[in-house]
Amino acid sequence: MTSQKVRRVSECFVKPQHNLSQDAKQPIYFTPYELTLLNVTYSQKGLLFTKPPENQDFSVTAFLDDLRRSLSATLTHFYPLAARLATRKQDNPPSHVIYIDPENSPGVKFIHATVDDDVTVSDxxxxxxxPSVVHSFFDLNDAINHDGHTLPLLSIQVTELTDGIxxxxxxxHLLADGTSFWHFMASWSEVFRSKDENEYISISRPPILKRWILEGYDPITKLPFSHQDDQFIERSEKQQVRERFFHFSSAAVSKLKAIANDECNTQKISSLQAVSALLWRCVTRVRHQPDNSETVCRLVVSNRRRVNPPLSDDYFGSPVGVVMGTATVGDLMARGLGWAALKIHEAVTNYDDAEVKKWVESWYRNPIVNKLNKVFHPNTTHIGSSPRFDMYGCExxxxxxxxxxxxxxNKADGKLTMYPGRxxxxxxxxxxxLLPEYMMDLQCNEEFINATKI
Incomplete structure (x- = not known):
């Protein structure tokens, strides 16, 4: 399927249905957790639907009109997505302040595209x-978050397949982590399905846009760099990796959780921790690293429930952190699933309010912007997203x-992305x-095969 071409039929910008209030025009500043992501590429997620049967009188034109109308109404609540980034430079001391400028609001990019050759849902x-054609179902493939000064902060592409959409x-990613993106998508779907023609359409879960700020610190976070492009902006080269989806049935997940807890004589290891431990072990095994080398399992986690007082799941932003389980390759291979799962469990449990605030305080003393070549290492398994996101509720x-x-x-060797099963x-x-040679070995790995075939 490498020859299929996606053709853009039309594109426009969709703005919030209503003008912003004076309060909503104020700059929105970022937290240290978000500013570390300036070099990270945009987050890209989407949903594949089958087209309604022809006897339902479905019109793509009408469907696109309804999507644009409901998107505009939804952006009244999620108006930062229609804005752009701005930078204010200060000379004494040299620093940059990067923020969302709601007054500069060209809108969300909205694209209608088709696939030139026949591509079906089954394909x-x-x-x-x-298949590589899936990459063309998204816009802004090469953009990093810093590009939000000139590029849309959100781009929606609706691609027609032969029998699907x-x-x-x-x-x-500065604006929205997975929790916030799927909150927006759920709200957009809610507005779409309401078919409400009122001037103002309410939603069941309005986003909380007020920023979380560590007590005692300035809400305006500064980056102490004098030459921004030289100091912290870096574009990483893309790795040529194989991408493949693997399904874990509810029975398979339950069995892995039971094995992990039984091996550790406990009941505190979660389903996600057990599956993550399996993935860490199997990915490490196919890499054939020396037994005495260190291997790392990195999990991206939300800070919302970890800070005290906790933030609501409706908090709109990207308050994400990373927890890490570490081990030697020899220990990870020899000590079993439960031992690996307990390593992950302890890393997650120990990442609490005190650890979050400790990290923030250390960042203020020594501000950093992550570089992706330091995130993805040959000895790292990096797990992002969550099977707890209600992706399939967006209809x-x-x-x-x-x-x-x-x-x-954000694709690299060892990058794993979690989704709920349909x-x-x-x-x-x-x-x-994974790199092609590792993917071939993973598909033959006995522990992995046994876990996925239940």
Missing amino acids: VLTSPNV FIGGSVN FGLGKAVAARSGFA EGSGSMDVEVC
């Missing part, structure tokens, strides 16, 4: 590896999506990105 779902979103009048997929951005009940899907 996307049944290909052994994720893909709705893909590329969102600036847009098309019924339940048949699959969720991601784009080209059937629910605790099932999970995992997108695995």
